[in-house]
Amino acid sequence: xIQYSFVIPTFNNSRDLPSICEDIALVFQDFSHEIILVDDxxxxxxxxxxxxxxxxVQTITALRLSMNFGQHPATLCGIQFSKxxxxxxxxxxKEIHPSEAMKMIEQQKIxxxxxxxxxxxxxxxxxxxxxxxxxxxxxxxxxxNRGQGSSFRLIDGELARKxxxxxxxxxxxxELILWYTNSIDFVPIKRSENQSTISRYKLPGLILTTINIxxxxxxxxxxxxxxFGFLLALINFIFGGIILFKKYFGKIExxxxxxLIVSILFxxxxxxxxxxxxxxxxxxxxxxTNQKPLFHVAEKSC
Numbered sequence: 001x002i003q004y005s006f007v008i009p010t011f012n013n014s015r016d017l018p019s020i021c022e023d024i025a026l027v028f029q030d031f032s033h034e035i036i037l038v039d040d041x042x043x044x045x046x047x048x049x050x051x052x053x054x055x056x057v058q059t060i061t062a063l064r065l066s067m068n069f070g071q072h073p074a075t076l077c078g079i080q081f082s083k084x085x086x087x088x089x090x091x092x093x094k095e096i097h098p099s100e101a102m103k104m105i106e107q108q109k110i111x112x113x114x115x116x117x118x119x120x121x122x123x124x125x126x127x128x129x130x131x132x133x134x135x136x137x138x139x140x141x142x143x144x145n146r147g148q149g150s151s152f153r154l155i156d157g158e159l160a161r162k163x164x165x166x167x168x169x170x171x172x173x174x175e176l177i178l179w180y181t182n183s184i185d186f187v188p189i190k191r192s193e194n195q196s197t198i199s200r201y202k203l204p205g206l207i208l209t210t211i212n213i214x215x216x217x218x219x220x221x222x223x224x225x226x227x228f229g230f231l232l233a234l235i236n237f238i239f240g241g242i243i244l245f246k247k248y249f250g251k252i253e254x255x256x257x258x259x260l261i262v263s264i265l266f267x268x269x270x271x272x273x274x275x276x277x278x279x280x281x282x283x284x285x286x287x288x289t290n291q292k293p294l295f296h297v298a299e300k301s302c
Contacts, residue, residue: 004033004101005084005157009074010092011040014049017092021053021060024098035060036078041068071151072171079155080164087160089153089173096120096152100189104154107187114159114181118152118189149174152189229276236269 006024010017021035037050037060047064054062061081065074075089086108088101096118104116155177163176177184240262 001032002034002084003031003086004028004105005079005082005087006033006035006098007038007075007078007082007087007089008035008092009038009040009071009078010042010046010050011068011071011074012042012044012046013092014042014044014046016094017046017049018053020090020092020094020098021057025057025059027099027102033059034082034084036081037062038074038078039064040070040074041065070171072173075151075173076164076171079160082157082161085157087155087157089151089155091151095191096189097192100152101154103187103189104152107185108154111185112183113185114156114183115177116154116185116187117149118154119150119186120152120189120191149177225279226276229272229279233269233273233276236265236272240265240269 008017008020017037021037024033024035035057037053039047039050039062047062050060050062051064054060063077063081065077069077079087079089086105088104090096090098090101100118104118107113108116153173159177159180163173163180166176243261243265
């Protein structure tokens with residue numbers, strides 16, 4: 001039985017992959033392990049490099065995607081082909097040395113957590129860090145563990161493959177993990193001393209990713225629409241009632257004023273109420289479309 005499966009998505013980075021694989025083989029020489037390299041539609045010689053590595057090293061599997069699908073879909077693809085008791089996801093930029101995975105492994109042995117994230121300070125620009133901070137703040141409205149993850153993670157193998165087999169239209173791994181478990185730990189790790197790589201995500205991509213996460217994985221926008229819809233409808237009905245009260249007690253002398261205001265308030269209130277109801281239905285359709293599970297069995301004892 002393979003103990004650890006390293007899943008490394010890569011794009012146009014043939015230079016670093018051989019040394020990463022060598023580092024993993026050296027650090028994990030006393031553990032049964034495999035390395036799954038996923039070429040995410042590279043346009044350089046990355047595929048030739050990882051294909052050669054897989055032919056020369058028995059523990060390496062090379063996968064080539066037909067086009068550039070993105071980091072998370074590529075990672076999920078690698079997880080699908082994994083066989084390890086635990087899956088370790090790692091970027092291809094040598095920002096984190098594979099030896100840091102030992103910290104996550106030790107933390108998992110201590111806590112028994114289903115998922116352990118390696119956390120480290122960001123070297124991104126102020127604008128990108130600010131965007132990530134906003135995303136984390138909003139994400140935590142859905143739960144304390146949201147928005148804290150990183151691409152360096154150790155996941156229970158069965159859980160990781162269950163996430164892939166569910167065939168979600170939504171592919172953000174850290175959100176999918178939270179659909180299945182709250183057994184999550186975090187451990188601080190160090191960056192490679194000779195590495196100053198910053199995020200390869202561009203600002204437009206980060207903005208788009210953040211919007212997609214908020215719209216397709218979170219029900220907060222729909223909940224806000226529902227709440228404010230019913231609240232505004234209630235306020236409109238109250239003010240409409242006040243106008244009618246003043247009309248019947250002779251405090252409004254302008255002809256047609258009361259009927260005009262009441263009709264506007266009540267019709268607007270009905271429209272907003274309907275929008276709130278539609279938002280509730282959309283929320284359920286969102287959960288159904290994304291195939292969010294009703295439950296997930298972590299352990300079974302007979």
